[in-house]
Amino acid sequence: MSKKLLSEKFYSELKKIRPRYPINQAALLPALHLAQAEHGWLSDEVMDEVAAAIDIPPPVVREVVTFYTMYNLKPVGKYHVQVCTNISCALLGAEELMGHCEKRLGIEGGETTRDNKFTITEVECLGSCGTAPCVQINDDYHENMTPERMDKLFTELS
Amino acid sequence: MAEMIVSKFFYKKEAAPLEYYKKNGNGYAALKKALAMKPDEVIAEVKKSNLRGRGGAGFPTGMKWSFIPKESKVPKYLVCNADESEPGTFKDRAIMTYSPHTMIEGMIIGCYAIGANKSYIYIRGEYVREAEYLEKALEEAYAAGMLGKNIMGSGFDCDMYVHRGAGAYICGEETGLLNSLEGKRGEPRVKPPFPAIKGAFGGPTIVNNVETLANIPWILNNGGEAFAKMGKYPNSGGTRLYCVSGHVNKPGIYEFECGKVTLRELIYDHCGGIRNGRKLKAVIPGGSSAPVLAAHELDIDLDVEPMMKAGTMLGSCGIIVIDDSWCAVKAIKRITHFYAHESCGQCTPCREGTRWLEDVLHRIEDGHGKEADLGLMLDVANNINGKTLCALGDAAAGPVLSFVQKFKHEFEEHIKGGKCPNA
Ligand SMILES: Cc1cc2nc3c(=O)[nH]c(=O)nc-3n(C[C@H](O)[C@H](O)[C@H](O)COP(=O)(O)O)c2cc1C
Ligand code: FES
Numbered sequence: 001m002s003k004k005l006l007s008e009k010f011y012s013e014l015k016k017i018r019p020r021y022p023i024n025q026a027a028l029l030p031a032l033h034l035a036q037a038e039h040g041w042l043s044d045e046v047m048d049e050v051a052a053a054i055d056i057p058p059p060v061v062r063e064v065v066t067f068y069t070m071y072n073l074k075p076v077g078k079y080h081v082q083v084c085t086n087i088s089c090a091l092l093g094a095e096e097l098m099g100h101c102e103k104r105l106g107i108e109g110g111e112t113t114r115d116n117k118f119t120i121t122e123v124e125c126l127g128s129c130g131t132a133p134c135v136q137i138n139d140d141y142h143e144n145m146t147p148e149r150m151d152k153l154f155t156e157l158s
Numbered sequence: 159m160a161e162m163i164v165s166k167f168f169y170k171k172e173a174a175p176l177e178y179y180k181k182n183g184n185g186y187a188a189l190k191k192a193l194a195m196k197p198d199e200v201i202a203e204v205k206k207s208n209l210r211g212r213g214g215a216g217f218p219t220g221m222k223w224s225f226i227p228k229e230s231k232v233p234k235y236l237v238c239n240a241d242e243s244e245p246g247t248f249k250d251r252a253i254m255t256y257s258p259h260t261m262i263e264g265m266i267i268g269c270y271a272i273g274a275n276k277s278y279i280y281i282r283g284e285y286v287r288e289a290e291y292l293e294k295a296l297e298e299a300y301a302a303g304m305l306g307k308n309i310m311g312s313g314f315d316c317d318m319y320v321h322r323g324a325g326a327y328i329c330g331e332e333t334g335l336l337n338s339l340e341g342k343r344g345e346p347r348v349k350p351p352f353p354a355i356k357g358a359f360g361g362p363t364i365v366n367n368v369e370t371l372a373n374i375p376w377i378l379n380n381g382g383e384a385f386a387k388m389g390k391y392p393n394s395g396g397t398r399l400y401c402v403s404g405h406v407n408k409p410g411i412y413e414f415e416c417g418k419v420t421l422r423e424l425i426y427d428h429c430g431g432i433r434n435g436r437k438l439k440a441v442i443p444g445g446s447s448a449p450v451l452a453a454h455e456l457d458i459d460l461d462v463e464p465m466m467k468a469g470t471m472l473g474s475c476g477i478i479v480i481d482d483s484w485c486a487v488k489a490i491k492r493i494t495h496f497y498a499h500e501s502c503g504q505c506t507p508c509r510e511g512t513r514w515l516e517d518v519l520h521r522i523e524d525g526h527g528k529e530a531d532l533g534l535m536l537d538v539a540n541n542i543n544g545k546t547l548c549a550l551g552d553a554a555a556g557p558v559l560s561f562v563q564k565f566k567h568e569f570e571e572h573i574k575g576g577k578c579p580n581a
Contacts, residue, residue: 020319021341022233022359028341029324033283056341067343067502069325070283086245087446087492088403088478124327124496125245125446126284129403129476130410139286 005049010034014053024054028064032071041072069123077112077119079157082136085122088129093146097133098122100147104154117158163376163397164249164369165413167257173291176298179259186259186304188378192267193312200271204374206382208395213239213330213367214445214473216394216462225354226272226362234274235358237339237365238265240281240288241323241330244445245496246476249399249411250368254281254288257372258295262318264374266304269316272364276317280335283324292320327500331548332365334502345502346548369399389416394461398472400424404479405433417461421451424460425479436481440565444473446493447553449560470560485580486565487572490558491519497554508551511542515558522569525577532569535562 013034018027031050032042039046042065051058065071081101085094098109101120105113112119128134131143135150142153166183167174179185192200205220226234238261242250253261269277281289296318299305307315326344328334333347336358357363373396377385386395394416403409407430414424421443425431432438438453443460449470451458458468465472480489498512515538518531539555539562546552562569571579 025341033322064343071324086496088246090492091404127242127248127251129246130248130401132403
């Protein structure tokens, strides 16, 4: 058997999660979250290992992964900047904010900077419409965003 | 404002711990009370309260619970719908942040009432922090003996887990949610069978919204009758959390007794009116899936039935306010893009129709629209409406039909002038 790509921690977490459900496949979404947290994205090899770990066929894993937007099918930067441009955010300047991010980083939505620091993605409503526009960077929300506040964040993170 | 039920702890303490909930909020007294009653009596109390589901459809909660068969050979489940992905809606996130135990207490009571020993919170994947708050609250509840074996010495066992989604609007639809819980693509199921008969892992299942469940402890503590008394209309008790976003001076979450505030009062008296001295153009009152209202249609009580009578819906209470600086075509174009992006693709009318609508709206906004386009949009929308497995199709069609009807002159201006007048 080839060398494992997922850590001991992945396997011990999975062991805790599996008994929460009556069927193996129900552990798939949590397992994929854990795997992505370790690798940043889900390569074919990682998906195969997840399939083996919860004992379901590999094509089932692919079928599921491709349904959801949060699973990355290619590497993303250290900071994944996700700009909501849905209606409430758009009303308060989210499209301009997205344009500003693209210009500042010199990339377009869906792309990653050459130094692998930033990926920028346009996303749908984040449930933060009352404090729009909202930008999610990795796990954290940044609310009431403006181009100026965005620049400050980029400087801090660079 | 009247007594606040659900927003009582808002903006006080993030991830409010169990001790805080006990000291300031009668915490877990309702569970104790419920466990001393028969499960049927708990359901009867909820029925009496006239609590209607807060997730979007407004279905009476007590009645839903009573659909669960008493005897079942397979395990029953209660699942909390914390997917909150209807654009314009942001109340459940506040509940999970500031009042996680209220919702968890409501869930345990629900489990006891329907006879479920296992329960899941299906939370949208993006809410990473909120999922952490819930994990912590569950840990506290286990440690205090409110979850696990023999809860408060009652003999009732209940386990509860957080299950994170991974980015898909359709997983808010209850059967898409159940498939996603089972580790599948979040594609809605054919109904019947309804989840109350065959839901999670094949067992009878209740799916309830976060806010719905957060009302349960109050109902047990104060009685269904007191809850039913709140609100203007007889068949709808308690309060609602109204989420206001867009071009108002004070966006945010406002709690009022059901139907005791009109859309006009909410926007002008409570949210400080329209920003920058502009004029109101349109309001989408129930999350982006609700048909739009024009500026002169604001004198409607904010409750399920008055909104239906006005040709729209209260939905998830996500009230999106649009001023006259914005173009109506641009607004509906953005909304339609969302539905085209989120259509799961199972039903042809929705998969193809939403993309077609988006294309047509694009070309109108860009000034390349044709005169026949208005009729074409109505035709496409009418061929989605009511012709799909789940309500996402209706959610996409209704807004388009209403925008074309109420802002027809703007569409015509775009087509005749060959450009967006705002551009
Ligand atoms: C496309 C679509 C998306 C939905 N999204 C949500 C959601 O994010 N949260 C929610 O509670 N209900 C959502 N619903 C409604 C659920 O299907 C279900 O009616 C609700 O969770 C029932 O809970 P309640 O009776 O407490 O309202 C959605 C429905 C549809 C058709
Ligand atoms: S529309 Fe951007 S967070 Fe809801």
